[in-house]
C-alpha cells in the first residue's frame with residue numbers, strides 16, 4: 001500500500017501521515033461478541049511468501065487456521081482464493097479497487113524488473129567466468145537480499161540480543177539518548193552496500209524503462225518502495241523476527257507486540273536527490289530507521305516529542321528537543337507519533353532504510369479508546385495538571401471542612 005503522508009494544514013484525505021506546521025510550534029479487527037471463530041489449533045500454516053498476492057503473505061498465514069476444517073488439506077491456491085475473496089468482500093469498495101490496482105502495479109514491476117535483473121546476474125556471471133574471476137562477486141549475495149539471512153544481515157551483538165530474547169539482553173545493546181528514541185547497531189556494512197546497490201540497480205531500471213514508480217511518500221521526490229519490487233517478504237521477516245520483539249518490550253503502549261504490517265522503503269538525500277525532510281509524524285505505530293550510507297554531512301534527524309492527533313501541533317518542552325546524527329549500519333527506533341524531521345544533507349549522499357510498522361489490533365482499539373496519556377506528551381502533562389488540580393482542590397476542601405468543624 002502507498003505510504004503518503006497527510007498534509008496539515010490542510011489535511012489531505014486518504015493520505016497516511018501528517019506534515020506538521022512549523023518547527024517551533026509545530027507541532028483490526030476486534031473479535032465480535034456474537035461470532036467467534038475457533039482456530040484449528042494444531043494446524044501448521046503454509047508459507048505464502050513465494051506468491052505475488054495483493055495482501056501480505058503474513059495475513060494469509062495468520063488467517064489460515066480459521067479456515068473451515070475440511071479446507072485445510074486443500075491446495076494452497078484454493079485456500080488463497082477462498083481467503084482473498086473474503087478479504088476483498090470486507091474492504092470498502094474504494095479501498096478494494098485501490099488494493100487491486102496496487103497489486104497489479106506491483107506484479108508489473110516485479111515481473112519486468114526481476115527478468116531484467118536476473119538477466120543482468122546471468123550476464124555478469126558469464127563475464128566473471130570468461131574473465132576467470134571467482135564467482136564470489138556480489139550478485140549471488142544480492143539475490144540473498146530477497147530472503148532473510150540474519151547472520152549476513154545483522155551485526156553479532158544484535159543477533160545475540162535477539163536470540164537471547166530477554167528484556168535484559170535487549171537493554172544491553174540499546175541506548176535511549178532521549179526518551180522514546182532507541183538507538184542500536186544493527187546492519188553489517190556489506191548488507192548496507194548490497195541494499196544500496198540493489199536500489200541503484202532498480203533506479204537504473206526505472207530510468208531506462210521510464211516506468212512511472214510511486215515514491216515512498218508525498219514528501220519525497222526520490223527514494224524507492226522496497227515492498228513494490230520484491231522485498232516485502234524479507235521485510236516482513238525483519239519486522240516479525242526482529243522489530244516486534246524489541247517493540248514488545250519498549251513500545252507496548254502502541255501495540256508493539258502485535259505489529260502485523262509494514263511499509264518499507266529507502267529515502268535518498270544529497271545534491272541530486274531530496275535535500276531534507278519536513279517536520280512530520282509517520283503513519284506507523286513504530287518506525288525503524290537505519291542508515292545505509294554512503295558518506296555525507298548534515299542530514300541530522302531531529303525529534304520534538306510524541307503527540308496524539310489532538311496535540312500534534314503543540315509546542316515542545318525543552319526535554320523533548322533532540323538531534324541525532326546517523327551512522328551507517330546504526331538503527332533508530334521510535335514511535336510513529338514521535339514528531340521528527342531531517343535537516344539538509346549539505347554534502348555527499350545519505351540513504352536510509354525505513355520500515356513503518358503497524359498494528360491492526362492497536363488501530364482498531366484506538367477507535368474506541370481516546371486516552372493517549374500513556375504516550376502523548378501533552379496528554380500526560382494535562383493528566384498530571386488535572387491530578388495536581390484535583391489534589392489541590394481536595395486539600396482545600398478538607399481544610400475548609402476542617403475549619404467548619406472547628407468553628
Ligand SMILES: O=C(O)CCC(=O)C(=O)O
Nearest residue numbers: 267282289301342352354
Ligand atoms: O531520513 C530519515 O532519517 C527519516 C525519514 C523519515 O522520517 C521518513 O521517511 O518517515
Ligand SMILES: [Fe+2]
Nearest residue numbers: 280281282340
Ligand atoms: Fe518519518
